[in-house]
Amino acid sequence: MVANEGAWHTCALQAERIIRDCADSLQHGRADVRDTLIQQVAGLGVQRATQGIDAVHSIRAGLLLFDIVFDALGKAMVNSPSAFDGFQAGVRTLQRGIGRRLEAGALGHDTYLLNTVREVNAATQRQLAREIHDHLGNHVSLALRRIELHELTWESRPDEVAARIGSVKDTLTESLGIIRDLVTQLRRADREGTLESAFTAFLESMEITPSKVRIQVNGSEEWAPQDVLDEVFLVVRECLRNSLAHAEAEHVLAAIDIAPYKLQALIEDDGRGFDVSAVAVAGKANGIASATERVELLGGTILFTSVPDAVGTRVTITIPLMDLPGDSVERAT
Template identity: 30%
Template sequence: MGYQTNKHVGLAEEIFREHHRRLESASIALTRNAPVLGQLQRNVHAIVADVAEQFDLPVSNADPPADIDEVVNHTLLPTEIGVDRALRNIHPIESLRAAALLFEVALPIILRRYVITDPARVAAVSLALHDAISRRVSLSSLAYVNYLIEKLQASRREERRRIARDLHDRLGHSIGLALQNLDLSRHYGTQDRLRSDAKVGAAMHEMREALQTVQELTAELRRSFGADGIEPALRGYLASSVPATIRTGLTVTGDVKVMPREVGEELYLILREAARNAVRHGEATELRITIVASEDAINAEVIDDGRGFDLIDAQTAGFGLRSMAERADLLNGRFTITSAPGSGTVVAVEVPLYGPEG
């Protein structure tokens, strides 16, 4: 439909005010945020313009003069709403509840304003209003889902890139050194048996390192959030992937099984990456993970006593900080890192479970 002028501003504003009042009475979350209310208002204007245009409804004396008419982009508004609600973690069920209330509010106001009493015309206006509302809910829900799918795919692409980096940096490095040592062993041959044997021993060491890398990556690929939840997955990771020289601990408070699977999988990857960093880069001797589940949020921390790092330098050091932050953002969560050289590191994540962001 593109851009369209709404000449029924007064009608739209009357409907919006009553809709807002009913949303607040029903404690529907859309009223808690000013930008969301602004979108609701524009959406009402677009719906009223659609219905009024379809039935060629006359402009009422109650409508403001044309110089304050507004223009609404019908094509882009549902997409904007869907993406924005995904960013704010407002579930589509809230949009459906708001849509049902909007129909209940708008129909009697339109019928009263234009004194529509003929049953056939009442039915036609009712159907047009329903279609205008449901079409926008469908489009915004589709945008909501598409946005989340793209974020999830981006998260998985980053995980694949990390595995590719590990294969290149760790596995490739070990195999390269092993081949180099075997070449040197062949070069020394029988002329310097001790040095030749030493190079063979070094090559064997590097190949064992390569094998360990393959085993670790294979274990990571097989292990996920799983049917049993995040706690067994993290305990399995700590047992199989953290050296015995590092003291580990996992404390879980509350019922973490309230987490939806998709939330648990992403949170597990965040905490696993933080633990990996502590092991590989932090030179930690102690690593602790805590998870606290409440009715409306999950709070988790990964704490190590390692050498810490400069946060600005770490952004480009390949620590996966951006990946962890993006995963938290996908969950509409808060992600923070506290660290400084010589002071250890605390990675904290807070993920809401229900409803929108404050």
């Protein structure tokens, strides 16, 4: 948090308030924490979350502050052994001041994450609604129109009837395929078994052959939490669907590498490229926005690389799984 000037300023302010409470407790011999100041920390939790600062850094900063102030209180006790009551009050105030602030910050952080998840789910629902309207609705309307034309020409032009019936059948068959695709999306990764088996089941449900989509999962899934694996499955599945449905790719590769400290995923296709920035500006990037928010909620990054009128799109996902060895309290501050 030292690198973030705003976060560092708020840390210093909270530390100053805690130390001031400890000093008052030493003087009066009773624990005293000003709760009115703590209520402001919930807003800081939201602010830190929006800045991408994980709550663990606040915990480490609190632990570091506790060590520093506790040592100072201990030295004060050595210099004045008769002030034991003040020492006890100071330690209690220190613990309560830090603990209550961490609790308030965590509540604010959780509130932000919950609201973000709701926004992601709402965006997904809007995307599905648009898919139903734009694709399924158009296909069904077209099929109904052809049936109406068939009724008008049944007697006057019987030779055209067979061709139109076949066309209606093809349209309805395609509509059923769209319905099956949407239903598959709505079954939010009731992911059973490994990632690889989950992707295999998804491809089989979509009747996609292994020669068209190749899945590679390297490393042990035990290194990654289940919620991370679930979200990665959802994001990669959406990328696969986009490659096949929108880019009209002939071949797609999805490679997922799981290491003890990091998960990386790469999705590449040979379909039509697109202008990522233009799509976002045009408001047609719900899929990109949803994937980005899901990955960022896990503390990761996602990069879409594509060029209009060119072949292929690449999606790169990186998610940290835990802190690197040697990460310490001092490093966090």
